[in-house]
Amino acid sequence: MQTPRPPPEDLDKGPGHASIAQEALRVLLVQMGLREAPRRVGGGEPRTEGSGSGMGSERAKEKPWLLLCHALCFSLLKASAHTVELNDMFGQIQSPGYPDSYPSDSEVTWNITVPEGFRIKLYFMHFNLESSYLCEYDYVKVETEDQVLATFCGRETTDTEQTPGQEVVLSPGSFMSVTFRSDFSNEERYTGFDAHYMAVDVDECKEREDEELSCDHYCHNYIGGYYCSCRFGYILHTDNRTCRVECSDNLFTQRTGLITSPDYPNPYPKSSECLYNIELEEGFMVSLQFEDIFDIEDHPEVPCPYDYIKIKAGAKVLGPFCGEKAPEPISTQSHSVQILFRSDNSGENRGWRLSYRAAGNECPELQPPVHGKIEPLQATYSFKDQVLISCDTGYKVLKVQGLPG
Template sequence: MWRVFGALCAWCLLWTNGACAQQPFGCGGNMTADAGVIGSQGYPGVYPANTRCAWKIAVREGKVVVLNFQFLDLESDNLCRYDYVDVYNGHVNGQRLGRFCGTFRPGALVSTGNKMLLQMVSDANTAGSGFLAVFSAAHPHERGEQYCGGRLTKPSGTFKTPNWPEKDYPAGVTCSWHIVAPKNQIIEVKFEKFDVERDNYCRYDYVAIFNGGEINDAKRIGKYCGDSPPAPVFSEGNQLFIQFLSDLSLTADGFIGHYKFRPRKFPSTTTPPSTTTQLPTTRPLCKYSAALCQQKCNRKGTPESHYCSSNFVITGTVISAMIRRRSLHTTVSIISVYKEGSLAIQQAGKTMSAKITILCKKCPSVRRGLNYIFMGQTNEEGRGMVSPHHFVTPFKAKDQRVFNTLKNQRC
């Protein structure tokens, strides 16, 4: 690590007439060393528009690359569609370890081999100072160090946090497991033990599971933290990507999980617990929504009459909407939370968002870019589920007073 700090000092301390001058970075490059510093073009000044810069990192054979973002300030967007930094495992056709924007810094990113690729893209409108990151070489997890992750292709196996079960997982690490089954099979994941720093929004330490082979918000199955093991997870296809991240503060016991391959005909999601507050989960909704969507679409009742029976109540802006079969899958940028319930809320900087599925794509009807009041239920993954009998209506500033009153009432 002293070499990393030395590289930082060499970069930021260029003494001229007794003053410290900062040397701006260029667009990309090849970094062949066991430690170094990477910055966006022009850092610490504002990065230029319409650019695509790539940095290739290579450390000694037998080592892995550990990357830490010291500073991150790119145009903020919940889906990182405009300005972003992609980090890849390897140099060519590598697995993407993550896409980042805004100001929320991820934990340490760790490659499975001795190479890593960073690529920063900016569009015509820029905002921010870019990023500053340091990298270093480390022993892979198999040699007893704290790093972890890898590609799993055996029919069954186990994955766990570093140090399990002897002591808490370390701070500031990212573990990424890419599970690949034969094309005619799916993957089942179960957690035997689970203890990850608790937070209502899972902002600090968490496990995220994605369909496919990379971090992709549109394909995320769930994001988990706390001390209760998540329900079993089933992939839609033959690949799953599991990411564990810990920040630089509190840690906990960690987890041990098991996976196994299943025939594709096996149900591809879990059966919900028998409660009155949860709807069937996403996959079995096909038959459920087919009958549901034949009903006439009339909103009934008032916010007051639906408030206590709803698991969550929020106001927000629809920022993405995608039709899948009969349902509409939306991402909502949250304006206010009046009743959180078990809704999974993600946060990037000051922006909060949630995933809400409208079971019947046209009932209730919502449009991207408009503001709505959403009142509904959640499934066991924390996704909001809205059916025709729930309450959704366009949100106007005058409605704020009604919901502020409802927020304080006892159900």
Template sequence: LQIERHDNCAYDYLEIRDGTNENSPLIGHFCGYDKPEDIRSTSNTLWMKFVSDGTVNKAGFAANFFKEEDECAKPDNGGCEQRCVNTLGSYRCACDPGYELGPDKKSCEAACGGLLTKLNGTITTPGWPKEYPPNKNCVWQVVAPTQYRISMKFEFFELEGNEVCKYDYVEIRSGLSSDSKLHGKFCGTEVPEVITSQYNNMRIEFRSDNTVSKKGFKAHFFSDKDECSKDNGGCQHECINTVGSYVCQCRNGFVLHENKHDCKEAECEQKIHSPNGIITSPNWPDKYPSRKECTWEISATPGQRVKLTFNEFEIEQHQECAYDHLEVFDGESEKSPILGRLCGNKIPDPLIATGNKMFLRFISDASVQRKGFQATHTTECGGRLKAETKPKDLYSHAQFGDNNYPVQADCDWLLVAERGYRVELMFQTFEVEEEADCGYDYVELFDGHDKTAVRLGRFCGSGPPEEIYSAGEALLLHFHTDDTINKKGFHIRYRSIKYPDSVHTKK
């Protein structure tokens, strides 16, 4: 458009009307150099008139005209499943709120993802209960009030993939960003355990590739107030949050008071079976009483070693610790080898048992009393284990059966048989992150005392290896995990037997 310019287009102009003549509704008078927007008539006729006066001449105008069909007026609604939007020369399909266009740009499917602020609700894959479509990326961000935690429970789960989750998967994180703490990456048909967020928000991301589709998943989320986040729930020692409530728990050496919040000193003989906890001298943090003898028998998961780390230590000093003292034994009683007899004010170095049992005995005399001690008992994987003719158990981690194995672990177990015998290894349970070359998490076996010995194999996945036999008296088991996906772990039974030298694994 290049027509002599005037504010009111009084000299040269192009006049366009919506109809058949100069009395039809005026669409506009146009002049100057600004190209008008595309113009569409309301009927099948458009009237145009060009006028120039006797003075200034310009290049004029050039326009394309064509008949515009309203495809959306057809009986089939333009082929659109829900809404048809007519455009100049064409049309497009649209969907109702809560739906989005499918890959064919005509059908509509349930939209996925979004911000959810309800205390509870349901999340499903797109198209549920039909198969989810390919090439989907859905992100749900669930936000609960402060002091709340969010739990996710799956009712149904069926995604393409196996242990590796390369293709279709769902990721669950504590937090709202894509780099928040990862709780797990899931695929296949195994229904994940209930997942609870660390904070008051949770991110759920679902991805599907362009090939195989499955039924998907249906999950329920619910928010629960974390009473422990404020004033420790009123608990004197530890507060444990539960769904809809909370419970107070006392440290080792104490029992819960009748009021269910305070803790009082327990009897002085304790048997401890938890993988970690705190041990204190009687009456801690006040001075221990006189004429006291207390014992603690700590039992950890078979295959794990008990570790004792002192946080505070103040016991009556004596060069030979003849008066008040703490004795630590490498086994289940005071008849086991002693790891240390301790007294004084210097914090001792950590003590590690060779096996899954440790025994502590504290004795105070009739005279001087001090503050005592506070120590943390934990577990460490690995160690030297004696294989006997009676089978023994070995578990991948201390909380086997309750939690998946930890990330970034490197554990070495040396299994040594009796003289003249071989080691037999039988996998009872085996579930380790799967990868074609077992490059992420794996169990590796060596036919000897160290990793220079012949390697018997590297194993991962969910199929337990067959029985394994050493050629000599020793077998080294190495367990490695990376920093991402963790699984159930493994349970092994081992013993010493007589077996031909040339055979390693049962065929």
């Protein structure tokens, strides 16, 4: 049985209160160049509200008296401005002094950072701030690095001001910043706010719409990330995303045959390199005939930059071929042909099918011997044709001449 964890520490009670004064002192010392600026937990630029831009230690060496005055005035004005870095997976944020009313002229920023693969969900259980036109006096502002997600103030939503109510603010990424600000005069006593945040898992399998990043076959979401896997018979490519096939070891030794891209006529696998070897005895010549359905990813300007077929016949290389128009029939003039088919990591194309035929070289003209005959009797003979030479009765074969070995 699991019991609830202690709730996250109230950041603005007890030690939190003390640190407002400490923060003001620290800001002052930093501005005077007497102390190092704090390093932000988790990397990134130090971010301290209340430290004016360009107020670094270099300028401090130039005009220390001006700086001291400026720093003092600034610090008195913004005595309560401070920043809290939060890196936990959940927590609670409350206005200073909560549940007592918040002080005037206060500013606190909470920077919430969760690991990549998570978003931040923020919602309010209590909200009671001074109302002002467009929240220009007191407000709670929720932001990312470059976008304001929400600005809240008041006690109830009006035409121009919004309270959070039951609303949940969800960060698009793994960072969210919440700023509370009160102006110089709080005539009524406002009790502030009580907010809670937590990391929520991003379901990359549902949200990835970019084909370049989503899984080719199966996507498995887990808390904090995702991974891809492939259908039976496929192998995950080293890009961890596309599914290739093992197709580099195809040998054809028959005189005729059919060769297709993998899964034809379904789209061929991505990230694959297929090799088809047609190997016949010397004396044959292979010709290739592509079928009409021919569909290999191409490009309008660059020739076959993604997927292609290349054909190597003896010393000749044909191709690359791609697009939707099948190549013309090819007489390779070779008994040994290698067909290389390569696909990249994107695209859905149906592939190709070809039939090949190996014809033997033509033999020199063949005449039946005197007092004999040749069976079968043909106009021409080619490599590997077999003939039966027989003699008329009373004669015998002395020498076979002019027939291929």
